[in-house]
Amino acid sequence: MTTDVIDSGIGTIRAGILGGGFMARVHRDATRAAGGALIAVATTDPDGSVRASAALGAARAASDASELISSADIDIVHVCTPNASHVPLATEALRAGKHVVCEKPLATSAADARELVALADQAGRVAAVPFVYRYHPMVREARARVRSGELGDLLSLDCSYLQDWMLLPEDDDWRTRGALGGPSRAFADIGSHLCDLVEFVTGDRIAALTARTRTVFGERAGHPVDTEDIAALLVETASGAIGTLLVSQTAAGRKNALTIELHGSRETMRFAQERPEELWLGSRRESRMLLRDPGVSSSDSARLQRLPAGHPMGYQDAFDAFMADVHSAVAGGEPEGLPTFADGLRAAELTEAVLASAADGGRWTEVAA
The missing domain is CATH 3.30.360.10 (Dihydrodipicolinate Reductase; domain 2)
Known part of the structure; x- marks a missing residue:
């Protein structure tokens, strides 16, 4: 029996990350492990975006979230920002036709989360929350x-x-x-x-x-x-x-x-x-x-x-497997247990x-x- 992570069977998925902290680094590593490419990073200000982009090894820094979301060379947007910003950023990304991975909590109210679920269904995009355990x-x-x-x-x-x-x-x-x-x-x-x-x-x-x-x-x-x-x-x-x-x-x-x-x-x-x-x-x-x-x-x-x-696996391995399933879903697959x-x-x-x-x-x- 093979022990390799299942191949998503798709080409390179181009990612943009909103945020530059610990979770942004985890998302970056998981994206690369899944065969994706980190294209751009945006934080709350242009200077912060430049610093975060360099630290994460992105191809470029975006001046702000809207520039990153609207970019034609971004397939999937990762929302790794403070909780109160999740709803507006995920909403903007879905309306721009992007797939979205949004850190939890998805929203700070059930009503807002319910609207995001409806919007993701309407857009026909992959919309995942990293319940990676x-x-x-x-x-x-x-x-x-x-x-x-x-x-x-x-x-x-x-x-x-x-x-x-x-x-x-x-x-x-x-x-x-x-x-x-x-x-x-x-x-x-x-x-x-x-x-x-x-x-x-x-x-x-x-x-x-x-x-x-x-x-x-x-x-x-x-x-x-x-x-x-x-x-x-x-x-x-x-x-x-x-x-x-x-x-x-x-x-x-x-x-x-x-x-x-x-x-x-x-x-x-x-x-x-x-x-x-x-x-x-x-x-x-x-x-x-x-x-x-x-x-x-x-x-x-x-x-x-x-x-x-006998070769220990841990948290980053779990996150990498989650991201592989996200990429598989983007390609039209239906991976078992993907948290949406x-x-x-x-x-x-x-x-x-x-x-x-x-x-x-x-x-x-x-x-x-």
């Missing part, structure tokens, strides 16, 4: 095993996404201010990934939730804070399973600890993103650790395994349900399927 091979292995019935009926779940980059009062970021980041920070930023992974692996939607949130510091580095650091949820799925989800950006020592544990009537499955080569399986008779190996994996997992067993603007809308709906519940003292809130 779907692309860890062992996540796909867990999903395949759930689908085959190995888990049994989903009874409960215990999941979390923990970071510590906002632990101290001097830790600050544009995301702490709702005008730039939107009304939610911790949940919209990383809780969206957690919920997407739970629903993707189980095929079971969160139907209702009760939530509490906490803002640890009302001020950071002299700036008032109006977004949450922590969100704790009790959830019920459409099938009747119940579970807990804890999201925090103030968990000391936890760097990117995304973990899902699913308790079924036959088996338990546990995936931890910081140990992406492993899938823990537990039953009444035994517990065992399944290690990534394309020779014995499900077909959907094996297609994402670009390296042989519809998935971005789902995250926005869940975010609004969390905020509404927390604002009402943890009231049980239904979430549309």
